[in-house]
Amino acid sequence: MTVLTSQNTPQRAISIRSPTIRIVIACTAFAVLLAAPIVLPAYFVEIGFKLLIYIVLAEAWNLLAGYGGLVSLGTSSFFGLGAYVTVGLINHAGAGPLQALAASALAGIAVAIVMSRGLFRLRGLYFTVGTLALAEALRLFVINVPWFGGATGLFVTVDLPEIAALFRYATLLLALAALVMALATGSRFSVLLRAVRDDEDAAGQVGVRAFRIKLAAFIVASALIASAGGLQAIKLGAIEPYGSFGLQWSVDPLAIVIIGGLGMRFGAIVGAVLFVAIGELLADYPELHVAITGVTLILLIRFAPRGICGLAEAALRRRGAAPREARP
């Protein structure tokens, strides 16, 4: 981990671990992404947009589950929430896409805060079931309350930005997610968050206010997920409860992170690239797609519980032959 590197290892002058180098790499990557729609064919921009959305969702889920031990199946509740808030504001308040997305992030935060009291009382599997119930409840709410168009949903009634612009919004959202994740996983906060994940009671005994720590992670993740939901809604131009609150939005990020590496810094990105690539290659064979993803998951869980990034890390460590500490 990067938080305490000064412990034993002398800082090397230039290395991939140096913060400056990392920032330069990250900025370059985002500059390239922003420019990408100019040169890429529309088909790849489409896929790229999908990939970016998935990375954001997976990063958020990894923050909750991988770093915080909060295994959530409620991604779809915040995704759908963001979608409805965004479309509502665009249609009825004349909001621009960016304003609408910001508002949906705020809505995500508000719901996260309201739900946290009840949800954090539940631990482990009960928390997971609680988040699942939340998604279901929100969907039923949207279907049954008259303002949201019932089961048919809503259409965006104004002109939509084109895909290149959406791709850039998604890039900005990812940049935001990357920044937040860098702060949340490379900072002192991450030490506290992982302590809560490892043993909430023991963390309390050393002064960690577990509720606040979990809430902070939950808020950040919910804001990111809700914005992603809003962006997806703008892209589709139409939303309906079964799509926006679909279980797939909860399960896919989970699959992505498990493939990439739970609690691993690059788990979300690696997993999302693979997931989307498999999805595109097998777009014409949806059954095969599901089967292959399932088998991949089973194999990884059985043989590489820390996903592809975990495998890579182990391989790197073996090559570097860093001798493991003795366990006398």
Add this chain to the structure above:
Amino acid sequence: MTAAAYSAPLLDAAGLGKRYGGVVANDGIDIRLDKGRVLGVIGPNGAGKSTLIGLLGGAIAPSAGRIHFEGDDITALPASERARRGIGRTYQIPRPFLDMTVAENLAVGQFSLSPFISAATATAERRDILDRCGLADAADVKARDLPLLRRKRLEVARALALKPKLLLLDEVGAGLIDSEVSELIALIRSLMDGERSIIIIEHVIRIVKECCEGLVVINFGKVLTKGPTAEVLASDEVSAVYLGTSHGGTAKASPIAVPSTTDDPAPSPSATTAPVLALEGVSAGYGQARVIHDLSLSVMPGQVVGILGTNGAGKTTLAHVISRSLPVTAGSIRFAGNDITNEPAHSVAARGIAHCMEGRRIFASLSVEENLEVAARHVRAAERKLRLERVYALFPILAERRNSGGTSMSGGQQQALAIGRALMAKPRLVIFDEISLGLAPVMMDRLYEALAELKREGLTMLVVEQDVERALDLADTAHIINKGRITLSGPTSVVRADERLRHLYFGTEE
């Protein structure tokens, strides 16, 4: 804040009570502690000592009573708020943050109490604490990779990272040999700076004797007696319920009859029979680190072999090698005439080697009785019942609590359960690693009586024990391990007289 500013004591707990259903763990306990003082809490296994720590630290909600700290009522405060006010505790059965490094484990407390502490200060503090606790070499090791006794030190280190005003130590001296106990005493003394108050729970009497001004004795959840350390330790009452035969106590623990289920006569250890276990030039370790080197030893049927040595010498590693839960890098292991060098742990267990591990591994979701029964799941119900009766005769507390959850038992009760579970398999060879860990002195008496009885019946045992005297009394032969090699072995009478044992004992070596 000066000491004079408080008329009230630092800690004032009154009428503390805790019940778990029918079990009364604490019942009307009063504890007052002034700033800068060190108080010892002793009592038999299951008396309620760890429960008391839980109540003070905030992990357990009391059923009765109030707690004042620095004059404020903290009874309703959660553990995190109490930690922030300066109460640091250790867990008897360590609970480190397993997927974090040792240094990060300490950083949790630092960052949660002072999020903006400078990195340099935090690092320096951590280094200092790790140095003092003997963990300096392990700063970047994942806590998961630490063995039990180092995890216990991490418990202390993690509590110290809070710079607590009140430090609650729950059996941090368990499993240490004499020279290591001396180190621990030195550490505790260095913490007694006149400002910090400490409550020490220990079964290692030397620690309470040398560190505590006063003692509280708890029995059946109630305060049995309290007073200055020397007086309390000298009292007959305390000897009877707690100290037992050792430490100059007058009372003899009642001998316990162990009903025998063996119909075959006890084989006498004779020189003509083949060894039941033979290690030949065995080396093993973890990853790149070799822990035991070219080690050979043999165990005759019916023999009791003592394994002595400092912590980190490789005793636990040896135990893991024999039970085949750790691969060897060189050498061979034979058991009852078969080469088991490459056999997996479960088939070795089926051959009759039982391993009573120092980490205990009690199943939390199983009851006491189920924990015992899993070890004998392949035998007929009638035989299983007989073995159960036998274990229950050995440890009546297990019979009494047979339906309780395995990990709801106290530390010492869990140790009894682990020993009982090893015996349930009716093994041909049983390896006891740190057999007396966490047992009260009086309980040790009973355990060793029982072991002597088992020995008479012909059970072959390999006993890893930090109490050299008791181990040598029981064993036929002993091996001293140092840095992964056997440095001395022979009949116990020879080993007992050897200089090298004293070196080990008093830490004068090198």
